[in-house]
Amino acid sequence: MNDKLIKALAYENEIRIYVIDATEMVAEAQKRHDTWATATAALGRAMIGTTLLGATLKGNDKITVRIEGDGPVGYILVDSNGKGQTKGYIHNPQVNLPLNEKGKLDVRGAVGTEGMLTVSKDLGMKKPFVGQVPIISGELGEDFTYYMANSEQVPSAVGVSVLVNPDETVKAAGGFMIQVLPGAKEETIAKIESIIETLPLVSTLMENGETPEEILGRLVENKDYNILETTGVEFECDCSKERFADAIISLGVDEIQSMIDEDHGAEAVCHFCRTKYQYTESDLEELKVEAANQ
Missing domain, CATH: 3.90.1280.10 (HSP33 redox switch-like)
Known part of the structure; x- marks a missing residue:
């Protein structure tokens, strides 16, 4: 298993960064559900985003994300935990749309732009924490970003991307989540925003051989970071x-x-x-x- 997620503090501990290579995890989901290209990208992005959110939890704590838009893939359901074990389901896996105006897989068209993103966290309490926001984009990275800012009140940037081969297999899949910690300076935030604007897709960087550590280096000026933890991530189902x-x-x-x-x-x-x-x-x-x- 080559997939992994790294957690780091950067910019004098003003910023927390997660970077994930989830290529094998998404490839396993593609094989199990026999998804077509656009559905693969939608399910993969949902799994990457959920795994990034799950990385903020402790070991056995669980998170469930349900994305229910008005697009042809129907709803997407993903479970993850603090150990990086993730499983995903997409209601209609056989969806393949024409490329969008940027020449990319049309995840927005597949997911839709009207609907809800719901997050349920089982933290071992009597009741789970549940947060819900409307889908604002359908591209999913922006939707996870909106959820973090509005439901958890943590200013964040989430990027998720999946590259699919012509034979429907997964070429590369990965992403990042950047969180602004209390007390962060405005100039630090502006610096991060400018870097994100020019950052190529994580999956493209991974296709070109870059590791999560190297992508972290792209996100942090002058390599001013401290890696706190490196964990494996995988497609794992607990059914029996x-x-x-x-x-x-x-x-x-x-x-x-x-x-x-x-x-x-x-x-x-x-x-x-x-x-x-x-x-x-x-x-x-x-x-x-x-x-x-x-």
Whole structure:
């Protein structure tokens, strides 16, 4: 696994920066969901953005991002945690639109410009923290930026990008998140803004062989940074036959009996990773007993 995320403080600790190479993670999602180019870019950007937000959490804390616009891909759902383990789902994976006016994959056209971006954080409390903002762009980087500023009140800049090969495979995927810390000087903020404006797409830089450390160097004038942590990131789904069994039990005795009578078994398919789990008649009989005892 070559994917990784680096966290750093820069500009005399006035700025926090995250840079991620998520090429293999997005490639795995593309293979599992058989996404077409524009849908791949949309799902990949959503996964990169969610993983960047997840990097602000502690180990087992979890974050779920739901992006529901009015475009043809439908909704996108991504889960991540503080360990860099991310899984993603896109409602309609077979979307490929003509390139936009800049000659790039038309993620805005695929996601849409009307809808909501919802973030739910499970921090081990009784209730999750939930923040919601309208989709303002559909390109997703700007939408994550808007969420951070308006829902979490953290002035930020989020950049996410995915390059797709002609055969639909992923060439490169990555991004960054820059956060302005309390007390940052206006001149520092202006400097960062000017650098971001001229920065090539992260995926293009990675395609050309640049590492997250080298991209960090582009973001920080005079290499004035201190890397705090380097972590791996990966496509990881926590589904299991046992978890789906619990869901079947929750359907109740009558529903399980109808599965036995009509289908003589059951198959469960995970939305996130497409793994299939088979349940025989005898499996269902055991689950029916458990349902009856609840």
